[in-house]
Amino acid sequence: MKTPSIEQVSESALLLTFASRIDTALPTTIASIANQLEQAFSGSITNCTPSYTTLLIEFHPIRGSANQIIQFVEGISAKDEIDEDTLGEPIMLPTYYGEEVAPDLLALEASLSLSRQDIVMYHTSTVTQCVRLVLPLVLHF
DSSP states (O other): OOOOEEEEEETTEEEEEOOSSOOTTHHHHHHHHHHHHHHHTTTTEEEEEEOSSEEEEEEOTTTOOHHHHHHHHHHOOHHHHOOGGGTOOOOOOOOOOOTTTOTTHHHHHHHHTOOHHHHHHHHHTOOOOOOOOOOOOOOOO
16 A cells, blocks of 8 residues: 555644545545554544545544554555455445436436436446445543
8 A cells, every 4th residue: 555645634633645536446445544543543533534535534632643643554554454354245226217306307308418318327327436434432531
């Protein structure tokens, strides 16, 4: 894994940027790193917010430091990155384009000069990858 660029965006938050463009492999990588961070810093990380190319890490500044988190991220190797057993199989979600649930479909047909079948074909030909990020609930009192 190429080490992401790391920017401290506040006294208690870091932004890891993995790429400037979306790559289908990134969400899995980002989720894996977020899980590793949460396990390693369970007492100090308050939130990990993934996107398609970044990971925002918020932490309690008294319980942890930006330098500790940065050193950890820089030390993660490619072999530690993804646990293939936790990925699971892709789930295909069905879509439905009835007029009762897509009231704008007629206007879209007219504005694009496309048939409903063409619009559905274009819409369903795109594959969207979502990665579920599972973090343990840690309550701090």
